[in-house]
Amino acid sequence: MAFKIASSPHINRQLQTSTVMQRVLLCAMPALVVQCAFFGWGTLIQVILAMTVAMCAEALIMQLRQRPVIHTISDNSALLTAFLLGVAIPPLAPWWLILIGTAFAIVIVKQLYGGLGQNLFNPAMAAYVLLLIAFPVQMTSWVAPITAAQHSVSFLDTLHIIFSSSQIAVADTYRLGIDGTTMATPLDTLKTDLHSGITTADSLQKLIFNGWAGKGWFWVNLTYLAGGLMMLRLKLIRWHISAGVLGALFICSAVAWAWEPLTHVSPLMQLFSGATMVGAFFIATDPVTAATSNRGRLLFGAIIGVLVYLIRSFGGYPDAFAFAVLLANISAPLIDYYIKPRTYGHLRG
Amino acid sequence: MSQYREIAWQGLWKNNPGLVQLLGLCPLLAVTATLTNAIGLGVATMAVLIGSNILVSLVRDYVPKEIRIPVFVMIIAALVTAVQLLVNAYAYGLYLSLGIFLPLIVTNCIIIGRAEAFASRNNPLKAAFDGLMMGMGFTLVLMVLGAVREILGQGTLFDGADQLLGSWASVLRLEVWQVNTPFLLAMLPPGAFFGVGLLIALKNVIDKKLASRKTQVTETTVQRVRVTKVN
Incomplete structure (x- = not known):
């Protein structure tokens, strides 16, 4: 042998x-x-x-x-x-x-x-x-x-x-x-209601919500989350981009929600609505159009998360993942230019 | 005569202002949502171009080199004002739909570019012909783009032609296909960008085909018979 x-x-x-x-x-x-x-x-x-x-x-x-x-x-x-x-x-x-x-x-x-x-x-x-x-x-x-x-x-x-x-x-x-x-989708309904002066809590009583998130949407997002975790387990993606997206979205919405819960959407609803989970794990992690270093990926994800929060809260569209991903795609080369991993044995900078 | 043929070839195809020099992109993208608007702006630009080329060519020997650009700009501005007033008087509907882009012809780089590059070095007849051909090339690109965008966007051709040509022209309006849902993108500026990009690609493909055909022809003609011995 x-x-x-x-x-x-x-x-x-x-x-x-x-x-x-x-x-x-x-x-x-x-x-x-x-x-x-x-x-x-x-x-x-x-x-x-x-x-x-x-x-x-x-x-x-x-x-x-x-x-x-x-x-x-x-x-x-x-x-x-x-x-x-x-x-x-x-x-x-x-x-x-x-x-x-x-x-x-x-x-x-x-x-x-x-x-x-x-x-x-x-x-x-x-x-x-x-x-x-x-x-x-x-x-x-x-x-x-x-x-x-x-x-x-x-x-x-x-x-x-x-x-x-x-x-x-x-x-x-x-x-x-x-x-x-x-x-209309739950995010759309919520946006229209908030514009017309109805509080979040009242809007969530509507038929399309199950109390704190959209009916159906919650389960869809949960399955995408499970699929994403499976991809992490199989090492198909790294955690940085998804963590950046979800972390930034959570922090932004949590701060706004703690400030004024009547007119803002709760962070959990933000995470389990619309395209959040499929976007964070399956769309933003596209290796071709994302940043390539680990710190760059975190920043790339965070840009998406912040943009999604901003457009959902203040923009004209109820969900924003496509726009956020495209804008982050444009900035990916710039991120790669400024955030370069340190070569072993060399000093920083 | 071959000189004039060369000028025509340069203006209409080889050095086309819309597709090769990429000058005047702003009106090219902004007003080509319908064929009528495209023709209106194209003809206005062509008129200004011919006039400015002739005038610049006439004064080319009397203008000191140092101040030629301000002089050219003043000639162009005067002509644009005249065209704007004419359109305002005789085609008011078109005047409204072209809006700011009519007076903006004065900043169109094609006109100052031809004044500087061609008219200030050639006699008035040649300069006028160059203005006609360059203007024609630009108008043709505008028309193709306008027609494509109008057909894709609202399924018509010559919509609103009566604003340009008088009330009889409303019979020109052609319903190519019935659209229940207008393809908004074709009507918006991004659609114009896609359209221009595809037109430029098409031109490059045709040029490549022509070039490859030409080299094939020359290849067949340079065959020689060997007359010396190779040792």
């Missing part, structure tokens, strides 16, 4: 990009299940649609750029982008919305800059911002969680709503259902 003797460094088997992406997707799967349980089949259909479009767009661009098609497609990064966009848009949004968004994310935000590893911005979030700015009506009508809705929509009806050529006609057909089905 011969032992193979290799010289140092003794490195573990490196994870392939495709394996990393696959595991990240698997860690996010439970949350998709929970989201479907609370918000109906729409999310699943959107995710599948987005993944198909992403694959086709990537293959097309690779063909145009005369690069190996199969090799690029099988790195699964387009699937992850598609997944993040699919869970971010409203479940009953028309099919062309996700089509435009995914094609934009893959073709313009990712491949025009040179493909995986070269893009300046997080593709899913850039596409989300594009959709939010271009189609504000479609992007802001979320479905109510099933426990709060008057009617639930079956799988076939969901398909019909998403794929019908004329949304308005179908909306008339499903008028009863639609009225009872779509409504």
Whole structure:
């Protein structure tokens, strides 16, 4: 029996990009299940649609750029982008919305800059911002969680709503259902209420809240948190960015809440609402568009956290993760320029 | 004659103000939401450009080199004021929709750039032709961008053409497709940035194709028969 003797460094088997992406997707799967349980089949259909479009767009661009098609497609990064966009848009949004968004994310935000590893911005979030700015009506009508809705929509009806050529006609057909089905998100409701002078405590008594957080949203966020912790355990991500995001958001909202609890949202509600958990663990941690040193990552995450708090509290939009991530993406090169890790054996500075 | 052909080629394609020199980006991005606005601003710019090129070329021998820029700017400002008053008088609707960008033609770098780079060194006829071609190149880019943005954004062409050409022109309005939900991005300035970027990319692709075809032609012609022995 011969032992193979290799010289140092003794490195573990490196994870392939495709394996990393696959595991990240698997860690996010439970949350998709929970989201479907609370918000109906729409999310699943959107995710599948987005993944198909992403694959086709990537293959097309690779063909145009005369690069190996199969090799690029099988790195699964387009699937992850598609997944993040699919869970971010409203479940009953028309099919062309996700089509435009995914094609934009893959073709313009990712491949025009040179493909995986070269893009300046997080593709899913850039596409989300594009959709939010271009189609504000479609992007802001979320479905109510099933426990709060008057009617639930079956799988076939969901398909019909998403794929019908004329949304308005179908909306008339499903008028009863639609009225009872779509409504503003908890963060949106809270924002409108606070603007019209209703206190946080009174607003939280509404049907869409379960007392201190949005119905359904709490569980979705909790599953994403579990998925994120699983990713940390598997060493797919490091803790710095997520800790920066959640820490900064918690501190900002805790200070404001301690100052004036009537008109501010509690820190726990901030952490378990909207896109907080999926953003902190699955979106902000994108290694391509984030800062690269550990201290830089903490700062990068903190920028996102503070921006999310500021836009949620004082901005025009109820949730702010996409904008915050894009703004932090822009500042990532600057962070990397000023925060460089000290080389061993050298003095600081 | 070949000189004029060269001027036309430079203005319309090779040195196009909108796509290659990237001058006048501000109006290019701001007013091209509809085809009508694009044509209006393009024609106004072209008129100013031709006029300023002719005048600058006429006075080029009498203006001391040290103060030429202020003189050029004053000529341009006078012409822009005249064009602005004309549009105000004869196309009031267009005057309203172009807004600040009409007087801002005075700061458009294309005009001072052509005055300095071309008109101050050439005779009036050539300068006028250069102004026409540069203005045409700029107007064409504006029109393509305006048409694309209008079709994507609201599904029409020549919407509001009667403001530019008189009341008969409302028959020009073309409904390309029915939009239930306007694609807001195409109407907003970011959409114009995407549009310009894609147009520049398209131009580069065409240039590359032309260049590769040209080298192929030359490659086939330089084949030689070896007449010496190789040892």
